[in-house]
Amino acid sequence: MPETNPSQIIVxxxxxxxxxxxxxxxxxxxxVGGKNVLFDCGWGTGLGLVRAGIxxxxxxxxxxxxxxxxxxxGLISILHAIHVSGVYYPATKKTNQLFLHGYPGFMQDYETLRKMMFPERVEEFEIKVDEFTDEVKDYDGLLIKSCQVPHMPEHFVTVSFRVEVGDQSVVNSGDCGFNQSLINLSRKADLLVCEACIPPALFTQGPRPNHLSPFECGQIAxxxxxxxxxxxxxxDNFTEEEAKAEVAKNYSGSMILAADQMAVGL
Ligand SMILES: [Zn+2]
Ligand SMILES: [Zn+2]
Known part of the structure; x- marks a missing residue:
């Protein structure tokens, strides 16, 4: 289990x-600041959080x-688990508000998923659902900035998120091809968590419009x-050494290859 730290990310x-x-x-x-801010939520996220002691x-x-x-x-199963846990183990009842922030169209997707998977939810704790394109919103000192990025534009809009608390900032690229908006959003961030789907061997054939390579992550950083x-x-189709070499062609700062349950202090 990762050590307690006032500001850290846990992969x-x-x-x-x-x-x-x-x-x-x-x-x-x-x-950060006593808050738990989760970036993206696919399969395994609920179990991964529990394994991390969250x-x-x-x-x-x-x-x-x-x-x-x-x-x-993973979102609906996590919300369902919070609700059912509160019913069977009253001491675990959630009392504070939960904010869900998503891409344009997220509110409708969320309602559809909720009705299919979790129709019985009782409003015991408040869930506030929000959508982002290119904007900045302030949640009681927790600043969320976003920009649209190219991923699957023919199907839906994808956004990258930057969160700032005090003088600390973390950016999540989400999935995207190389783009100036992500560079602008990441300006002088303490931490950029960047997708690196494209292996160096494939990148030699040219950049992809919808995913990044370690070389491009280094460029952006x-x-x-x-x-x-x-x-x-x-x-796992390239080694850590290959990733470091690709990143180092452009970026001389600290680079970490993520692993599940890894904690990185800010
Ligand atoms: Zn993905
Ligand atoms: Zn994707």
Missing amino acids: IGSGSAVIQEKRFSPSFLWQ KLQGLDHILISHPHADHLA SLAQVKRLVLTHLY
């Missing part, structure tokens, strides 16, 4: 849509970058002058 999943024993779908938790009812904010199942599918870079959304 809940460092994998992809492929269901793997050692890499759950991409998700991480930022514990109480699900202690979640404060959940940010969903886009509707692919590896970023969204360098242009945005981020303090630390975490590569995630991994398929």
